Amino acid sequence: EIVMTQSPATLSVSPGERATLSCRASQSVSSNLAWYQQKPGQAPRLLIYGASTRATGIPARFSGSGSGTEFTLTISSLQSEDFAVYYCQQYNNWPPGIFTFGPGTKVDIK
């Protein structure tokens, strides 16, 4: 089973600054990786799929990179609405494989 890890667990950033979040897979998932954002009391929202493609309606300040086992989500200039928890998810070998989420990175206000 593929295990996903994320770092750091919490990232404190000032508005307008850049945030860099990391996600690592225990084995290669190629580019089969997505990022989700979850705000308190809300359902998650898809940000990035295929490791680097923004989902429909996602602002350009969000970008994803990486392949294999190492991935990065970058928020170029944090806005107030970006403070949230971010999860990566692998979907390698789908179908018929399974999906696995990372434990999440909380981005809070510095």
Next chain:
Amino acid sequence: EVQLVQSGAEVKKPGESLKISCKGSGYSFTSYWIGWVRQMPGKGLEWMGIIYPGDSDTRYSPSFQGQVTISADKSISTAYLQWSSLKASDTAMYYCVRLGDQGFDYWGQGTLVTVSS
């Protein structure tokens, strides 16, 4: 507009059974996989399983295999998640989610299940 509307919050006792629902609209329900995701209080997201309503092909996470049953009724565009005997550790928010071309692209609003004696 694509929507997934879930059934309301539930409060149950240990050992009771439960079936929660997720109704899809605004798209061809039989053409997209529907998954279920658990979020325990203050914790992260866990993928539970997924079903293709077109033919009821169902896959489970090893962690949830045998613990829950996922089903769908395509005649009413509704997917279900059910338990035969709830435990206190099943207390969580449960989300249904559509697997689209871009990933899990549409999410239900969540159903809070509380299991307490």
